Amino acid sequence: MTLPTIDFLGYPVINLGQKNIDKLIKYFLSSPTPSLFTVINANKLFLADKHTRLKKIMQNSDALLPEQAVVIGSRWLGTPLAGRISGIEFMEYVLEHAEERGYTIFLYGAKEEVGQRLIEKYRHKFPKIKILDYVHGFFADNNILLERINQAQPDFLFVALGSPKQEYWMEENRHKINAKIMVGVGGSFDVLSGVKKRAPEWTQHGFEWLYRALQDWHRLDLWKRYLITNPYFVYRVLQYKFSGRSV
Numbered sequence: 001m002t003l004p005t006i007d008f009l010g011y012p013v014i015n016l017g018q019k020n021i022d023k024l025i026k027y028f029l030s031s032p033t034p035s036l037f038t039v040i041n042a043n044k045l046f047l048a049d050k051h052t053r054l055k056k057i058m059q060n061s062d063a064l065l066p067e068q069a070v071v072i073g074s075r076w077l078g079t080p081l082a083g084r085i086s087g088i089e090f091m092e093y094v095l096e097h098a099e100e101r102g103y104t105i106f107l108y109g110a111k112e113e114v115g116q117r118l119i120e121k122y123r124h125k126f127p128k129i130k131i132l133d134y135v136h137g138f139f140a141d142n143n144i145l146l147e148r149i150n151q152a153q154p155d156f157l158f159v160a161l162g163s164p165k166q167e168y169w170m171e172e173n174r175h176k177i178n179a180k181i182m183v184g185v186g187g188s189f190d191v192l193s194g195v196k197k198r199a200p201e202w203t204q205h206g207f208e209w210l211y212r213a214l215q216d217w218h219r220l221d222l223w224k225r226y227l228i229t230n231p232y233f234v235y236r237v238l239q240y241k242f243s244g245r246s247v
Contacts, residue, residue: 003015003016003023003024003027003063004016005064006074006079006081007079008040008066008070008073008074008077008079008081009045009073009236009237009240010059011040011058011059011064012059012064013040013064013065013066013070013074013081014063014064014065014066014085015081015082016082016083016085017081017082017083017084017085018083018084018085018089018093019082019083020082021085021089021090021093022093022097024063024085025093025094025181028062028063028180028181029155029180029181031062031180034174034175034177034178034179034180034181034182035062035063035180035181035182036057036061036062036170036171036174036182037061037062037063037064037065037090037181037182037183037184038057038058038061038063038064038065038167038170038183038184039064039065039066039067039086039087039184039185039186040058040064040065040066040067040070041066041067041068041069041070041086042067042069042229042230042232042233043163043229044058044163045229045232045233045236046228046229046232046233047163047164049232049236051164053164053168053171054163054164054167054168057164057167057168057170057171058167065085065086065087065090066081066084066085067084067086067087068084068086069230069233070084071083071084073233073237076237076238076241077237077240077241087183087184087185087186087188088185088186088188088191088192090183090185091158091183091185091188091192092188092192094156094158095122095126095129095192098126098129098130098131099126099127099128099129099130102130103130103155103156104130104132104152104153104154104155104156105129105130105131105132105154105155105156105157105158106131106132106133106134106148106149106152106154106156106157106158106179107119107131107133107134107135107158107160107189108134108135108137108139108145108149108157108158108159108160108161109136109137109158109159109160109161109166109185109189110136110137110160110187110189110190111136111137111138112136112138114189114190114193114195115134115136115189115193116134117193117194117195118189118192118193119131119134121192121193121194132152132154133148133149133152133154135148137160137161142173146173146176146177149177149178149179150176150177150178153178153179154179154180155179155180155181156179156180156181156182156183157177157179157181157182157183158182158183158185158188158189159182159183159184159185160184160185160186160187160188160189161184162186162187163184163186166184166185166186167184170182170184
């Protein structure tokens with residue numbers, strides 16, 4: 001059995017949508033080897049075109065999860081995806097169902113206070129949730145970090161270091177880690193902990209980037225990122241549409 005994918009600009013993107021996240025989880029939890037999930041969006045595509053290493057990681061991920069921009073782009077290309085599965089949506093789904101289904105979780109990344117707030121929130125909501133351990137994103141000793149992960153042996157390892165750092169770390173360590181599924185989730189800890197506000201539903205159909213930028217209006221680097229990567233994404237999709245190939 002294989003999961004359905006759609007080729008998007010040379011990337012094999014999972015074609016399931018949010019309604020089938022459970023199917024995705026069951027498939028990879030049964031795998032005998034650790035699975036690496038990455039997310040594809042406008043910014044990640046821009047970075048991958050600049051960094052061959054990141055591009056290869058994405059192309060060879062066990063599951064490449066599409067965010068909304070990719071869903072829109074797939075429609076433009078005439079090969080529509082079933083829907084998005086963003087990193088934050090995948091992580092939230094796992095946290096919301098972990099107590100009921102007995103999932104075990106390890107969290108790595110973000111600031112110490114953010115991670116602790118996230119754990120407190122979900123342990124309050126789900127008293128029996130099995131969040132086995134947490135290590136902040138500034139922890140310096142990788143060997144000790146790996147020991148803690150392997151002692152915990154989690155079903156899910158969520159890595160929130162930002163891109164491409166989190167993808168490089170997962171690639172470098174995936175064969176040393178005793179975790180069933182590892183997922184790079186960027187800034188999801190900040191949002192799910194409540195440190196940053198979740199984008200309203202209406203923005204999640206192509207304008208979530210604008211909401212994020214307005215939350216951090218003072219961050220010129222963030223505005224620069226969106227003002228560069230979003231037009232670049234449109235250019236790449238149109239280039240593929242009219243040339244019939246990726247570059």
